Amino acid sequence: MTQKNTDNHIQFLLHQKTIWKNNMLNPIQWGRYENLRPAQIEAIRARTPIAYLPWGALEWHSYHAPIGLDGIKANGLCEALAKEIGGVVLPPVFVGTDTIKPYKGFHHTIEHRVETVTQLCLEFLTQLADEGFKVIVLVTGHYGGGQVTAIADAANKFARENPQIGLWAFPDSEPLEGFFPKNHAARGETSFQLLFKPELVDLTLLPAERETTLDDDGVWGEDPRHASAAEGEKMLKFFLENAVPKINKLLQEYTR
């Protein structure tokens, strides 16, 4: 070996050592898809080939909470999953059907057709498979009946055509079932909002001197004034305890 070759070899070994050390120090790698460069996506995908797709809607969530609550919530949950397991988190898709607008007439809501959600969902799933992800985790924060069906239809079609991909598409209420009730803009959703983006909540905008109702305020469930970030934290912990083992199992199954 010439001196130059030896130097190069030592450089190479040092470089390998740095990578190894970084991996040991930071065994879980995740990132936000829209912020990553190609090589970064490849590095994360090589280690943990999971893509998380948060799904939401632009929908009235009463006077105190933002229109994008469902997508913000799903995004927060997907980030928490990615921090535990690794993988990439896609930006939330704010395209919902069966919202509170056709149901109760609340505006500031963008209602899409069921077919639009199914078609868009199928395109995202197909593209993520084409991008080399082996497991796809879709969390829908909006879970009107039509939305859940629209996504289930896309998921079933995708699963039939892509048996090599592990897919789990579910409403965020599923891992919480039996412990935290489904709701809309009420205590539960507002607690998640207070956990993930508290600056977007203003509880003083709710009508004083009476409890909130579905017809008057578009709140389904317990009064949002009982919400707290601490409750959001409790729900998140419960969500992770139920969801993480399922995703790890999918990862094992579909990468062996």
Ligand SMILES: [Zn+2]
């Ligand atoms: Zn919601």
